[in-house]
Structure formats: structure tokens, C-alpha cells
Amino acid sequence: MSVITGATKQVQVIRPQQRKHLRGNLVTALILGGPAFLLLLVFLIGPFFMGVAFSFTDERLVSPVPAQFIGTKNYSQMLQVSILTLDPVVDPTTNQPRHDAHGNLLYPSVRTFTQNEQKYPQYFQLEQWFSVNLGNQRFVVLAHDPTFLHSIFNNIFFALVVVPVQSGLGLLLALLVNQKLKGRNFFRTIYFSPVVTSMVVISIVWTFLYDKNVGLVNHMLKTVSFGAIGPVNWLGSPSTAMWAIIIMSVWQGVGLQMILFLAGLQDIPEQLYEAASIDGANPVQQFANVTLPGLRNVMVFVFIAITIAAFQLFTQVFVMTQGGPNDATSTVVFNIVQRGFVAQNIGYASAMSVVFFLFILAISFVQRYATREKKGK
């Protein structure tokens, strides 16, 4: 191809023989790239659109009855939320509220509202997600699929904790192994090795570490605190299960962030540090004004990558807690697999994956917007 550049315009002139040559190149490119495109189409793009199509039907994994179009029923069931206000049960003779054996107020059973289609159609077939007591009244949050909503909440919580912690630790480790100390290659390898170990293997090992009675984590806590910290049921208690998974996931993934930040650190020219120290900047000021701006591109990439990976949390949950005590560690991907392959409800699972896709897309856009290069006026 000959390109004639003028001072004010660029013109591409392609001679006829070269056009044929171009077309020949194009054909070769298509042939060589064809199988890969075919695979992408069959295993990525095709199922994507199939999933969207399935989400509007009641498709089952295996069923002698063919699937039927049911419109947006899957979506409305998934996202249906209601609030039910309960007043305490009143003794009809004394007009005083009743109390149970522990002195707590008694409230009518939620089931009387959710299984009565005639009287309370708006609450029909909903389940209790959680309830809040305010004053004398109890507010019960009802949902058709509390597990799904809880899973979204778990995913958001996981991402909110893991993204800053893992990035922060990764940066810290990168700064440490960037020092010109003996044995820094040894440490780099050690910190990176969890990343290359199979997540399934790590999950199984950490299940033993977290065991309440014989786990090493509890032993270590007991020794370090001289017996003050008793055995914690890490994976069996709803309040600690998610934290247990967070700690393990951060430990596994931090090596990758370390390597990325290390590469970013080594990209920052030495002269900038020298110039800063000549100007009288102390190490903290150097870090804030030279290191951090220099790492900007790496940080943007790391944040977006960790966020997307955090929302894909599945393996640890599947191996260690199976959705956890009372849905405490249930994540959206785990829920989709449970619904789609175990309960065999493909239509509903497809609807969940479409909603999740849109959710992550929105988050990515927000992140991209927040970290965009601000163009000068």
C-alpha cells in the first residue's frame, strides 16, 4: 500500500494489483481466523443470545414437556420485593399485647399472609428475607427469591472489601519486593505461588485450616492471644463465613496484583525520584506525588479486573460452604449454577445471568467513567 501524506490531508491510494493482493490477504486471514471465530460464535456469542432467549421461557434442563414462552415472569419473580408490617398479637380479652416465654412480643406468623391468595394476593408465595423491629411494629421484608437478593448483597460486600484490600496489599508487597534486598526473587516467588495453585486445592486445604476444633487458624489465634480467643466456627457461623472466604481469596489473589504493581513501579523513571529528593521531598511525599501518579494506569486496570473477578466468586463457595450457613456465602454465580443445573430450571437461571450481566456492565461503565483521563479544556 502506498500512502501519500500531504501537509494537510492524508490520502491512501491503492493500485489495482495491490487491491487484489489485499483481498487475497483478507481471504487468508478469514480462513486462518475462521476456526477461532467459529468457536467464539458457538461457545460464547451463541449461548449468550440463547440465554437471553431462554430467560423468557420455562426451559428445563431435561424434561419430556417442551418449553413454553412465559414472558417476563422469571424476571418479576426474581426481583419481587415487598414489605409487610406486622403489629403484635393482641390478647382479645385484655386488649394487651401477648409476650412469649422470653418476654418478647409475639407477632402473627408470616405464613398466614403469604399463603392466602384471596386475601393477600400481593404477598402470595413470597418468603421472609429478614425482619426489622421498630418500636412495637415488625417490618418484614418479603421476596420471592431471597436467596438471589442475598447473593447480590454478598457479591457487593465481597467486592467492596476485596478490591481495596487486595489492591492495597498488592501495592504494599510490590513496594517491599521492589527494594534492592537479597532474596527478593525468592519472596516474589513465594508471594506469587498461591496465584498459580488450583483454587479447588486451596479451598480444600483452607477448609481444614478453618476447622473449629482441629484447624490451625484457631490454634494460632489461641497461642498468640494466650488462650483469650476461643475457637471460632469460621465456616459454620453466618457472621464469620464470608470473612473467612474473603481472607482466603485475598491471600490467593494478592500475588497477581503484586506482580502488576511491580511492573508498574519499575516503569517509573529513577530521575523522577532523584528530582523529588533534590527538591526535598521525604519518602511519603515521594510516594504520594511520584509513585501513585506513575501507577495510575496499572491501578485503573487492577481495580476493574479485581471488581469483575470479585463478582465471579464461585469456586471457594462451591467447595467450602455450598452457599454457606443460611445463604451467608451464597453468590450470584453459585446461585445460577444451583438453579440451572441442580434444580434444572434453565429458564430462571438464564434470567438471573442476564440481570447479572447488566449489573456488571453498569458497574464497569461507572468505573470506567470515574477513572477516565480528564481531557484538558
Added chain:
Amino acid sequence: MKSKLYALGALLVMLMGLLAACGGSSSTTTAGGKTVITLWTHSAGNASEMSTLNKEVTSFNGSHSQYQIQIQSFPQASYNDSVSAAALSHKLPCILDMDNPTVANFAWSRYVQALPVTDSDVQQMGLLQSAIGRYQGKIYALGQFDVALTMFARKSILQKYNIRIPTLDQPWTANEFNDMLSKLKSSGAFQFPFDLNPQYGGEWLPYAYSPMLQSFGGDLIDRKSLTSADGTLNGPAAAKWGQWFQGLFKNGYANPKPSSDQGFLQGKVALWYTGSWATDDVVKKYGKDALFLPSVNFGTGPKIGGGSWEWGISATCPQQASQGASQFIKFLMQPANIALLNNATGLIPTTPAATSLVPRYATGSPYRILFDMLQRFTVMRPPTPAYPTISSSFQKAAQGIIQGSDVQTNLDNAVNAIDQDIQQHNNYQQ
């Protein structure tokens, strides 16, 4: 030009590879005039079951010259998934073994065809009800063995704490059992006196714990209509079971997360509730001190689960091969072959004729009580295509109860899931 030639060549090679991989393998092809019948089993890794199966297949192949059976074994954990995947791609084998509670679902999903076996046939054999996989009045699977849920204990421990040794006619009552656990716990000798293996998870939870629920008077689903669990799984009897079951873990009688199932064999546990597959290990460790005891009578009599792996024929098996397959299954159910399997594995035979050939379960043997328990106390898991949902809902409820969350809420949520699933399937009509 050259690059285009190379590209075309590469494409051709890849296309050929694709076609070769796609080339379907039908489940039966003639080889040397014989009809090849494929057989799938979940017993990979289980030496005694595999060696018995190999012997039976060799014997059958030798005596039936027109058929040749080929075995393919799978690990148990992924077996059901493999069967579902094969059904989706229409690549099921001719003969496959299935866990009894999944037979109704497989029959409804049209994975398997009805066997040419009638009720009078199985009555003649004296086959245990738990060894028959039924759906809508037809028989789809037959089993060679079963397992009894047993309370293992040691005579010396029971005598030391003045605990009565129960018999089949006089099992422990609920009060007796609770007093017993309290005594064992307060003695200080056992951190957790009762081991019911909650860590097994999966199908163990309904198999082992729903008989206790049934003994309290509750059940997994209303068996008359098989369309709703409301009132049965979350009724007052079921709530009583839930409270008692939660109490086991709250009071420290049982460990909610044991790190292994060896507690009884290591002397750390006084009572072990598990399947009779463990009898050999228990006898090896404790010899004459070992006791096999019936379950507790919580109100409606002691109950144990029943129904294990049974043989059936897939719906896509061609006519010729199906005939051979049904002959093979009838061959497997002969007393000699049932006895062969159970002598090798120590499991319980399913017909009286076979039992007489298995010395371990002969009348008068200390193991005979296991066979008697199976005959007298078995309650089948509900034979409905909704069973996979019933099982997973009950698992979730049981795990929630073990962890200490509200019993009624857990049971109500399980009932919601089961009822909605049945409604979505139009009561599983075909």
C-alpha cells in the same frame, strides 16, 4: 499464494478432526455378529462391587452367545451428572444403575423404559419393596442389595452407664434416648456422645434424617397426593422433630461439623448412626463388644431408610439390545448372583432365597438383625419425579436447623420450594 494454500490445508485438517469428534457412537453396534450392550455403573473404585460385576458379566457373556455386555464405570460423585448429560445428548448406555429415589424422576424424564417385570414376578421372588424402583405402577429398576441404617454402640459403654440395650420389639423411646444422651454427655467421657455424620451432606441428609422425621409423625411430602408438602413437612409433628434435632447440636450431644466419621472407631463417640456398610470396620475394631441397634421410636415406631442402587434399561436402547438387557437384569436378580455380590461386599441381599446363600445374614447370626430391620422398619423416600427438589430443599432445611436458625422458617421455606416446583411442572404429568 503459498500462505493461502497453507491456510486451506490447516482448515481442512481441522474440519476433519471436528467431524471425527462429532461422529456419534451409538450404544450398540454389532461386532462379530454379537449385539453389544453397554452398561454404566457408579461403582468405579469400589473393588468388591466391580469384581463381582465383572464376574457376572463374564458369566453372562459366556452363556449368551448373541450378546456382549461392555462395562463402563464412573465415580459415584459425578455419576448422576454424567447420566443427565448423556440423556441430553441421547447417548445413554443400554443398562445403567440408578439410586432408588431418582428412578421416578428418570422414568418421568423418559431416560429409562419399563422393565418386562410384573408385580407378581417380584412377589414370587420375595423381593424387598425397597429394591424395586416404581413409577406410576410400572417397574423400572431392580436392586441386588440394600443397606440398613443402624445405631452402632458398645456393650461395655452401655452397661457402664446403665443404659438398656434395645431390641427390635422394644426399641428406645424418645425420652429414654434423650436421658441417655444427657447421661453420656454429663459423664464427661465424650465431648460429643452421638455421631450422625452431618458432614456427609448431599443425599445422606434426607436418607438418614427423614426416617427420624417420619418416626415423629411428619414426612417429606403428602404421600397420598404427592402434590404438596404443606402440613406434612412443616406441620406440628415435623416442627417437633426439628426442635429435637436442633437440640442435639445446641445441647452439645452431637458435633455439627465433625472433621471425620472415625469418632466411634476412635472411642471418642458412644453412639454412631450410620449405614450397615460400616459393620465390618466396627466388628474389626470392637469384636464381641460391638452392638447393632435399631433406631429410636419417636412416636410412630422406629424407621429407617431404604432403597439403594438398582439396575434399569434406558429408553433409547434398541429393541434387540433391550431384550438382552432385560435378560441380563433377570440374570443379576437370580439368588446365586445376589449372593455373590453380597458375600463380596457385606451388604444386605434383597430376596429370601439369596439370603439363605449368604452365611452372614442366616438366621441366628448376629448380623441377621440388620436384615430384619430392613424388612420391618423401612420407609421409602417418596417415589415421585419431584424427589430431586424434595431432597435439595430438605438438605437446605436440615443444614439450617443444624446451624441453629429458626426451625419453622426452615421447614416453611422447604415446603415453599417443593410446592412451587411441583406446581411449575403441572404436578409432573406427562
